[in-house]
Amino acid sequence: MGPLMTRIGRKARIARRHGAADVARALARKAVRLPLLLAFGADRWHLRGYHTTAYMKAAVAFARDVPLELDVVAEVGCGLGEILTRVPARRRLGYDIDRGVIASARFLQRFTRSAAEFTVGSFEELAGAEPEVIDLLVVTGWFHYMPDDWIKDRLRDLLAAKRVRYILVDEFPHQRGRIEPLMDLFGVQVERRRDWQDDKSLFLYRCDA
């Protein structure tokens, strides 16, 4: 089988596993989101939506299993809020450095009526936000690409400014063994899960034990 057929076969297997209803939802959302992302100048990566992305589904399920009633959830690098808006919490704070994606996320809220608060920014803005306690911080899909010292500095500064109870973070298989020693500096690993599609690992850390 040629590489093209191999790719098509893999996509078909993934689509079957997500199910026809989720594939249909994903296609409909892509059709709406493509012109929106183009209009706001946001990265087209965000066409990759929740319904056909196993790590996003795994992250939402993981967040829902956090052994705590979540009052405040924050996601840094939230994109369109595919994960954040599905986590039940009284307040959901989303930060992203991409102005276009935050503008797109806010525009989509007119239709979804999600109560998430989207802000252009990163860890610095979260550290300066008014909630003193963050029950769950989500940093998936990008954090694992950042240099070790950057990760250490950002987490050290944030944890000095706020009480952060849990952190949910992921990594790709080729990075295996990198995120854990960094996160071990700031908390205790509660659980690790794997996503079947990209073979990512997701880690939940408790930081205020």
Ligand SMILES: C[S@@+](CC[C@H](N)C(=O)[O-])C[C@H]1O[C@@H](n2cnc3c(N)ncnc32)[C@H](O)[C@@H]1O
């Ligand atoms: C691959 S997307 C992941 C979106 C979402 N977190 C997820 O897991 O589906 C990465 C997002 O992180 C954002 N990002 C990258 N570096 C960032 C930083 N230093 N601070 C805040 N957001 C950042 C990008 O703009 C992009 O929207």
